[in-house]
Each structure stands twice: as structure tokens, then as C-alpha cells.
Amino acid sequence: MTQKQTYTTAITELENILKQLENTEEINMDEIASKLKRASELMEFCKKQLHLIDQDLEKMIADLEK
Numbered sequence: 001m002t003q004k005q006t007y008t009t010a011i012t013e014l015e016n017i018l019k020q021l022e023n024t025e026e027i028n029m030d031e032i033a034s035k036l037k038r039a040s041e042l043m044e045f046c047k048k049q050l051h052l053i054d055q056d057l058e059k060m061i062a063d064l065e066k
Contacts, residue, residue: 007049010042017042 003009017035024032 005045007046010045010049014039014042014046 017039021032021035
């Protein structure tokens, strides 16, 4: 079963990738490249989520000011 990506799961996965990269004694360039690509995808997802939340908050504030 595929779990739906959320901001929290993306941040957790990013933290895990960072820990894995920090604790690597033997550097496997293919693995590093793969992890960096995934981290980039996760950061883009988080950026989009934050943008959507910002839009929702601005709309709620505008509605309250009416």
C-alpha cells in the first residue's frame, strides 16, 4: 500500500536522508546521487505545500477582514 505523501512524511524522509549521508563512511557516488535527487524532489514538494498553506491562510485572513 502506497502512503500519501504529506509535508510531515516528506520532512521525516529528508531528515533520514541527511542522517544517512552524515553517517556514511564509505561513499558510494551512485547512492549519494540518488539520495540527493530524492531530497531535491522532497524539498520541491515541501515548498509547494507551504505555498498552498500560505495561499489558504491569506484567503482566510481576507475573508475575516470582509
